[in-house]
Amino acid sequence: MRLLGIIDALRTHCAWTRRLTHASLVEYLVEESYELVEAIEDARPPEEIRGELADVLLQVVLHASIAAEHGSFDFADVAEELSDKMVRRNRHIFAADGSLLGDYPDSIEEIVASWDAAKRAEREAPGTAEGSAFNPLQSLPRHLPALSLADKALGRAARWEAARTGAGGAGAPARRRAGGRVEPDEPQLADEDQLGDHLLELVALARERGWDAERALRGAVTRFTDDVTRALG
Structure with missing residues (x-):
């Protein structure tokens, strides 16, 4: 991905970008998130919303880049984590192996109940950090x-x-x-x-x-x- 290469170059050659940390990025993440919310609520043109989404994505990529430098995880790990979570939580759409079920509920209440049940099962699973009672x-x-x-x-x-x-x-x-x-x-x-x-x-x-x-x-x-x-x- 071109973006990952650009951020890697900035972390290597730009003194300001290189000094960024997870903690120092928090204020920017909050600011960019609220700017995206404002653009959506004000019904701004699609290109403005696209730009605000790009600014939020920048925060994700920067955090992943910092983690990769410390050997923790990288952007691909983040994307894979999200993919796994979407399959696991949306069991009204996906089977455990990620394949589509072929028959899907129309009721929003049923979908929300399915999501909550999947989330509850994760937290109540033996050996999880969060442990027993949900x-x-x-x-x-x-x-x-x-x-x-x-x-x-x-x-x-x-x-x-x-x-x-x-x-x-x-x-x-x-x-x-x-x-x-x-x-x-x-x-x-x-x-x-x-x-x-x-x-x-x-x-x-x-x-x-x-x-x-x-x-x-x-x-x-x-x-x-x-x-x-x-x-x-």
Whole structure:
């Protein structure tokens, strides 16, 4: 691949690129990821999205190049790891040997349940580092913005509850565990715009009272995940 040769040359001959490390690249990875998100959400032209994807890919290639220099792994290993994972996790599409099954589900719920079951099987397999009981919140990326973190925590807990009980629509049990209750004066929100306005009002209230809204929500998610972990024993 031409790109790998270019990055190898830069790591060899460019003093700035040569000094990059996994740690020093983190800020660029975050920045480039958000620039891609912005381009998608703003519906920018395809060539701009392509450019932002290229910038994200650069981060992957740089990390792989640094690892290769230390004898850990290289870009081909990363690609192979992803290939194996996609086959393993998408067992509603692939057989264990990577061949296509030939008959595929149409239900999104069935597909998500299959993915979650495959992920759970990996974590519960004997000899794995993560060991016995499956915790659906264990692998949550803690550096996500608080709203995204909260949404993912509730979503994973809801799907786990549905798989455990065989019941659909498990959002309500997850919400109760998080301490939420449906009160008579609960705001009636018709769409995402109204939800956004309501969230902005909550942030304004937090500012008036000297509270940190990000920290408050992150703390609530931590308490919620702790509750789920205790429930799992």
